[in-house]
Amino acid sequence: MTAAAADSLFGPALVEEATKKSGLIWVRGTGPARALWHTWHEGAAHLVGDGPGEQPLPAGLTVGSAEVTVRSKDKGFRLVAWTAAVTELAPHSEEWEAAVAELKGKRLNAPDAEQMTERWARECRVLRLTPGDFRTDLPDASHAAPPLPTPATTRHPVPDALPRLLLKRRRKS
Structure with missing residues (x-):
């Protein structure tokens, strides 16, 4: 078996298995890539958002x-990258219902x-990302970047009374 024949057989299987097992995939449209949760269904990754x-x-x-x-679930390194054909599923269509159930x-x-x-x-x-061309010769360099802007936040100033409330509870115990 030639290398090209092996790639044509094993490549799609690698894309499918790696994407199925990874909890997140990194998807890039025209801007920076985002980590997205997804599900693999009927030969494609499906996303919901926006x-x-x-x-x-x-x-x-x-x-x-x-x-x-797609990253390796156990080691965290980039395992495979693939080009996706993106289609938006029409709400309540048969394909949409099947994807949404997953x-x-x-x-x-x-x-x-x-x-x-x-x-x-x-x-x-609800988007369907159908795999196309893939590559496994990914660079080893870090792709670290500052976090993208988001309205979500977990940091708030500590209320002035909180230290007193916490100390009061400890004394009563």
Whole structure:
């Protein structure tokens, strides 16, 4: 078997297995790449986002193409990168329903689990990323970058009364 024949057989299998096992994939449209949670269903990665309470999708991720990078789940290094054909699934179509059923099972901490799929149909985008060309000869250099802007925050000033409240609880114990 030639190297080209081996690549044509093993490449798609590597893309599928690596993407299935990775909790996050890095997706780049026209702007910087974003780490996104996804599910693998019927030969493609599926994403939901761009709605209230959902992950923001990368800038320029519309119908067309995108670059996807998959990391190794156990070691964390870049394992494979592939070009994706991006299609937006029409809400309530047969393909959308099948993808959303898979995505719903992976969505953690949803505030409205019962109405989540209807909210996705009204306010979010469900995308299918179908693999195309791939490569495994990825650079070893770090791609570290400052975090992208986000409205989410976990840092707030400590209220003035908090130290007194904490000390009072310790004394009573």
